[in-house]
Structure formats: structure tokens, C-alpha cells
Amino acid sequence: MERKFTNEITKELVGKKVLVKGWVFDVRVLGGINFVVLRDKNGYIQITAKKGEVKDVILQIVSKLHQEDVIEVEGIVKESKQAKKGVEILPEKIEVISKAEVPLPLDPRMVTPANLDTKLNWRFLWFRTEEARAIFGIQNEILKAFREFFYNNGFIEMQPPIIIGSASEGGAELFELPYFEKKAYLAQSPQLYKQMGAVSFERVFMITPIFRAEKFDQPTHLNEVRQMDVEIAFADYEEAMDWLEKALVYIVESVLKNRKKELEVLNVELKVPKQPFPRITYEEAIKALQKEGEKIEYGDDFSKLQERKLGEIFGEAFFIKDWPEEQKAFYAMPKEDNPKIVKAFDLIYKGLEISSGTQRIHIPELLEKRIREKGLDPKDFKFYIDAFRYGAPPHSGWSIGLERLTMQICGKKNIKEVTMFPRTRERITP
Ligand code: AMO
Numbered sequence: 001m002e003r004k005f006t007n008e009i010t011k012e013l014v015g016k017k018v019l020v021k022g023w024v025f026d027v028r029v030l031g032g033i034n035f036v037v038l039r040d041k042n043g044y045i046q047i048t049a050k051k052g053e054v055k056d057v058i059l060q061i062v063s064k065l066h067q068e069d070v071i072e073v074e075g076i077v078k079e080s081k082q083a084k085k086g087v088e089i090l091p092e093k094i095e096v097i098s099k100a101e102v103p104l105p106l107d108p109r110m111v112t113p114a115n116l117d118t119k120l121n122w123r124f125l126w127f128r129t130e131e132a133r134a135i136f137g138i139q140n141e142i143l144k145a146f147r148e149f150f151y152n153n154g155f156i157e158m159q160p161p162i163i164i165g166s167a168s169e170g171g172a173e174l175f176e177l178p179y180f181e182k183k184a185y186l187a188q189s190p191q192l193y194k195q196m197g198a199v200s201f202e203r204v205f206m207i208t209p210i211f212r213a214e215k216f217d218q219p220t221h222l223n224e225v226r227q228m229d230v231e232i233a234f235a236d237y238e239e240a241m242d243w244l245e246k247a248l249v250y251i252v253e254s255v256l257k258n259r260k261k262e263l264e265v266l267n268v269e270l271k272v273p274k275q276p277f278p279r280i281t282y283e284e285a286i287k288a289l290q291k292e293g294e295k296i297e298y299g300d301d302f303s304k305l306q307e308r309k310l311g312e313i314f315g316e317a318f319f320i321k322d323w324p325e326e327q328k329a330f331y332a333m334p335k336e337d338n339p340k341i342v343k344a345f346d347l348i349y350k351g352l353e354i355s356s357g358t359q360r361i362h363i364p365e366l367l368e369k370r371i372r373e374k375g376l377d378p379k380d381f382k383f384y385i386d387a388f389r390y391g392a393p394p395h396s397g398w399s400i401g402l403e404r405l406t407m408q409i410c411g412k413k414n415i416k417e418v419t420m421f422p423r424t425r426e427r428i429t430p
Contacts, residue, residue: 017074075092225402320348403418
């Protein structure tokens with residue numbers, strides 16, 4: 001008999017025999033009737049075993065079932081007023097495929113709530129909760145929508161390397177690893193590679209893991225991140241912001257359209273951010289904060305609290321552009337009228353930076369100069385600088401942190417909640 005998934009058990013099947021497989025989400029005895037709620041990847045179905053209606057052997061098996069046992073049930077679909085879906089299964093055969101040990105270290109029903117550490121230690125059990133299924137359902141939608149948007153717009157998907165020979169975002173946050181006779185690093189960003197892609201393929205995007213050896217533990221930071229990156233030839237930074245704005249709107253619209261149930265589970269009221277997103281300058285952002293009595297000087301970076309405050313002032317989604325060059329990486333293009341300021345931007349969404357980007361330097365001499373000014377050695381970047389010697393158009397791009405965006409859309413306070421297997425200084429298992 002072919003297996004049916006729980007969402008396929010509908011009123012049309014009343015009176016028919018079906019086979020379902022899954023986990024025991026809950027077992028209850030009420031007024032002498034045994035209720036089992038079976039969960040599979042698509043949802044839940046109630047199995048009802050009443051004395052007199054089912055064989056004694058079935059009642060015996062059901063009475064020994066525990067939460068999270070894996071079972072296979074064959075039975076007849078019946079209409080039911082009490083069951084949530086209006087149908088239930090009257091079991092004719094139940095097979096226990098795998099027993100779950102008792103007690104469970106985490107209750108997937110969340111009747112006994114678990115703290116964050118327990119959720120992180122028992123990740124696979126937490127994946128069985130409604131909350132986790134909603135979070136990762138939404139994360140799936142974000143990934144799908146991002147890919148869809150850029151495929152629809154004629155971009156090419158790239159696979160950048162993870163093992164790299166030189167840093168792109170500054171030296172301090174690199175993980176070093178032995179690599180035969182040499183030293184190698186884990187990529188902090190696909191930056192140099194996506195630029196080399198764009199000077200030939202023109203429009204590229206990628207979803208790729210990146211690694212940051214940041215020592216501090218913050219609710220917005222991970223040591224292993226998934227970045228959704230884009231690089232566009234013949235585009236200045238204003239055009240790059242246009243693409244970012246459109247991509248974010250497309251992603252939010254897709255979540256709203258396809259993940260209504262998940263948003264409900266998480267109790268999130270999601271709205272499409274109002275367009276066009278304001279594009280304020282770094283200087284304006286500093287002044288706005290100073291006006292609010294914040295201790296911040298021109299040249300400082302914004303703290304996470306200050307980003308939130310800026311969100312209260314400038315709205316749900318806005319750009320901060322034109323940054324002082326010390327704040328940004330060597331590859332950021334200086335402005336013609338003031339080389340102390342670079343053509344860079346951050347996107348703040350719901351009070352948190354979720355993306356940043358720049359127009360890049362595509363002029364080899366200027367790039368070498370900036371690399372030296374940042375205390376780096378142009379020799380280490382020869383392969384990259386050479387990419388701009390043989391016909392390189394101006395180009396711009398950006399990167400969205402998948403986990404940061406998931407966190408903001410799901411309304412979560414800690415980035416670890418929305419990361420399947422978070423990597424932090426304290427945690428590399430599971
Ligand atoms: P940046 O370093 O700002 O820029 O990273 C881009 C986005 O990636 C996410 N992100 C992180 N998320 C969680 N934990 C971290 N430690 C972390 N680091 C980064 C954030 C951030 O906005 N190469 C440039 C992008 C570009 O110019 O194209 C870069 O990596 O959401």
C-alpha cells in the first residue's frame with residue numbers, strides 16, 4: 001500500500017483505507033478512548049482507538065506508545081467532529097518501527113517549554129516543534145525567493161571557494177587552517193571571487209557559507225554565516241541599492257504569500273516594507289543620533305542599540321550610505337568629490353543591519369594604493385587585482401546575511417534560534 005502524508009488525509013478519503021507513517025506527537029486517554037496524534041513532515045492526523053471499535057491487540061499497542069515513537073498505521077478514514085481536521089483514522093494495524101527513550105530531553109509539543117540551551121543541545125528534537133518547522137519553513141522561502149528573483153532577472157549562480165589564500169574583509173577575523181605546505185583561510189566573504197565573476201559573467205549571485213573569527217558572543221553574531229551575495233557589472237552603488245530593495249520586497253512578498261501558516265505559528269505580523277526605502281547618508285544618521293542624545297562621533301560605527309534607534313527614526317527599511325573610508329573595506333570606491341567618503345551602504349531592516357554593499361574599485365592602481373593604505377600587501381592580492389587589468393567594467397554588489405534576515409522576519413531576538421546548527425565560540429556541536 002502506498003503511504004499517504006497527513007495533509008492528504010481529507011474528507012474525500014472517508015471510508016477508504018490508508019497507510020500513514022510518522023512520529024507519535026501525543027498520546028491521550030479520554031473517557032476510555034485512546035487518541036494518538038501522528039506527525040509527519042506535512043502535519044498531523046488523529047488516530048482514534050476505542051474499545052469495541054478496534055481489535056484488542058491494537059488497544060494494547062496504543063496503550064504502550066510514547067511520545068516520539070515512530071509508527072506505521074493502516075486504517076479507515078472517518079469523519080470526526082472533535083478532530084481538528086474533521087477527519088481521523090480508525091486503526092486496523094499499528095506497527096512500532098522505532099521506540100523513543102523516555103523521558104525526552106525536550107518536549108516537541110512544547111507543553112514543557114525549553115530554554116535556548118536545551119533547544120540548541122537537542123537540535124534534532126527541537127526541529128520537531130511547530131516553532132522550528134515555522135522558522136525553517138520561512139528560511140526555505142527566503143532562500144527560494146532569493147534564487148528565484150535573481151534567476152528571473154538573468155543572473156548566473158556562482159559557487160565561490162571556501163578555502164582561500166587571502167582575506168577580503170580585514171585580517172583580524174580570519175580562521176586560519178594548515179593547507180599542505182602553506183597557510184590557508186576560511187572565506188570571510190565571497191567578495192574577491194564574486195567580483196572576478198562579475199567582470200566576466202556580468203551579473204552573478206550566490207548563497208554561500210562564510211566564516212568570521214569574532215571572539216565575542218552576541219545575539220546578532222555567528223562565526224559561521226550563510227551569505228546571499230550579488231555582484232552587478234556596469235552598476236553604480238545606487239543601482240545596487242535598487243536591486244537590494246527589490247530583492248528584499250520580493251522575499252517578504254513571497255513569505256507573506258506562501259508562509260501564512262508559519263507566520264501565524266510565530267505570531268508575526270509581517271508587512272511589505274514601504275518603497276522607495278529612504279537613503280540617508282552616514283553623516284545624517286550620526287546627526288540624527290546625536291540629536292537624540294546618543295554618544296556617537298563622526299567616524300564611529302553604530303552599535304546594535306543605535307541601529308535600532310535609527311530604525312525608530314527612519315522606518316522599517318532604509319539605507320545608510322556614503323561612509324567614511326576607515327569604516328569600510330579596501331575595495332570600496334571613493335567618491336569623486338571627497339575620497340575620504342566611500343560609495344558604500346548598509347541596509348537596516350527592522351532596526352538591524354541585514355546587508356551591506358559598495359561600488360568596487362575597478363582601477364588596479366587605485367586598488368593597490370587602498371590595499372597598501374589598509375596595511376595589506378598588494379602581492380597577496382595579485383590574482384584579484386589582475387582581474388581589473390584586462391577590461392573591467394565598474395561594478396557594485398552586496399550581501400545579505402541569511403540568518404539575520406530570517407531573525408528579523410521571524411521576530412526572534414537571538415540569531416541562534418533561526419540557525420539550524422549555530423557555530424559560536426562556545427558551540428561547535430551538534
Ligand atoms: P558584511 O561584512 O557587512 O559585508 O556582511 C554582509 C552581511 O552578512 C551578515 N553577517 C553576519 N551575520 C551574522 N554574524 C556575523 N558574524 C556576520 N557577519 C556578516 C550581515 C551583514 O550585513 N563582502 C561584504 C558584502 C559586499 O560588499 O558585497 C561583506 O561581507 O547580515
